[in-house]
Every structure is written in structure tokens, then in C-alpha cells.
Amino acid sequence: MQKIWDPQRAGQIIEDYAEVKGGLIEALHALQAEFGYIDEAVYASLARGFNISRAEVYGVVSFYHDFHNHPTGKRVLKICQAEACQARGSRQLTKEIRELLGIDFGETTRDGEVTLEPVYCLGNCAVSPNAMLDNRVYGRVTSERLKTLLKETQL
Ligand code: FES
Structure with missing residues (x-):
């Protein structure tokens, strides 16, 4: 069961992967597994955590069709x-x-x-x-x- 979007929990997930090589993709998968989508509100934290631009985060999320930036149906x-x-x-x-x-x-x-x-x-x-x-x-x-x-x- 996916949880309601929680910015604090999302921040913890980002921290968990920030030091991992290739961690951005893993963090995105973890965020999506937990919440069912990747809220755009977290793009800035992802950008800071992985030392990339917000536009790059957006590019990765939109490139991979498995990632959603909005809640989906069951x-x-x-x-x-x-x-x-x-x-x-x-x-x-x-x-x-x-x-x-x-x-x-x-x-x-x-x-x-x-x-x-x-x-x-x-x-x-x-x-x-x-x-x-x-x-x-x-x-x-x-x-x-x-x-x-x-x-x-x-x-
Ligand atoms: S065009 Fe390749 S599966 Fe549809």
C-alpha cells in the first residue's frame, strides 16, 4: 500500500542514497515504491542531494517511463x-x-x-x-x- 506524500520521509530517502554511486535512480525508485509517484516538490531536494540541477532531475524523471510525477490509479x-x-x-x-x-x-x-x-x-x-x-x-x-x-x- 502506497503512503500519502510525506516530504520529511522523502528527504530521508534522498539522504539514504545521496552518497551512493548511481544513487539518483535508486532514490527515484525508492520514492516511487513508497509513494507511488515522485512529487515535483522534491525535485529541489533531489538536485541538492545529488549535486545536479533541478532541470536534470526533471530530465531523468521524464526520460524513464516508469517514473510518475503525479499520483496514479491502482x-x-x-x-x-x-x-x-x-x-x-x-x-x-x-x-x-x-x-x-x-x-x-x-x-x-x-x-x-x-x-x-x-x-x-x-x-x-x-x-x-x-x-x-x-x-x-x-x-x-x-x-x-x-x-x-x-x-x-x-x-
Ligand atoms: S513499437 Fe515496439 S513494442 Fe510498440
Whole structure:
């Protein structure tokens, strides 16, 4: 269960990793594991802790698709928007899933269950289009299959 954002606890996590080589990524993972996202309010502390600029922190958080800078739903559904998946219908799939869930990319359903996000290649192009649900990749997906997966694999 993820906790409510706590700046003091976030500061402790940053301190724990500040002296570790490659500690920024580990600190970001630890923050996300604890809170479910990395609040932008902590970017300045991260920058100080790792002796880099706030812009660099932002760059790292936004580069890695696994990091979130806002709270997410209990489940995260990502639909691949890269070329191979687009050639095999990911745009239509995305349209159908947006309609099904009633949300756009970056949004969470009203019940807090599902956050929808784009992703740019999951390394599974041969079986496009691809989606990732709760960190598991599914190939040759259709909106019907995703609908079933959302029900079957409910947490
Ligand atoms: S383009 Fe979608 S998995 Fe590679």
C-alpha cells in the first residue's frame, strides 16, 4: 500500500542514497515504491542531494517511463504509440480504450482504478500492437482483450 506524500520521509530517502554511486535512480525508485509517484516538490531536494540541477532531475524523471510525477490509479495501463504498433492499429486501439475508460493519456478513472499512459516501444514489436498492464507486456492486443484483462486481473 502506497503512503500519502510525506516530504520529511522523502528527504530521508534522498539522504539514504545521496552518497551512493548511481544513487539518483535508486532514490527515484525508492520514492516511487513508497509513494507511488515522485512529487515535483522534491525535485529541489533531489538536485541538492545529488549535486545536479533541478532541470536534470526533471530530465531523468521524464526520460524513464516508469517514473510518475503525479499520483496514479491502482493500475497503470500503457499503450504503445511507437511506429510498429501504430502500423498495426495502436491508434484505433487507443481511441477505443480512451472511450472505454472515459479518460485520456495521463488521466486516471474517477474510481481511482486505472491510469492510462502512452509508452514508446516495449521491445515487443513483432507482436504489435502492444500494451503493458501493471508492468506486464501483452502483445496483439485488442480493446476487447484489454477489457477482459482489466476484469480478469483485477487487484
Ligand atoms: S513499437 Fe510498440 S513494442 Fe515496439
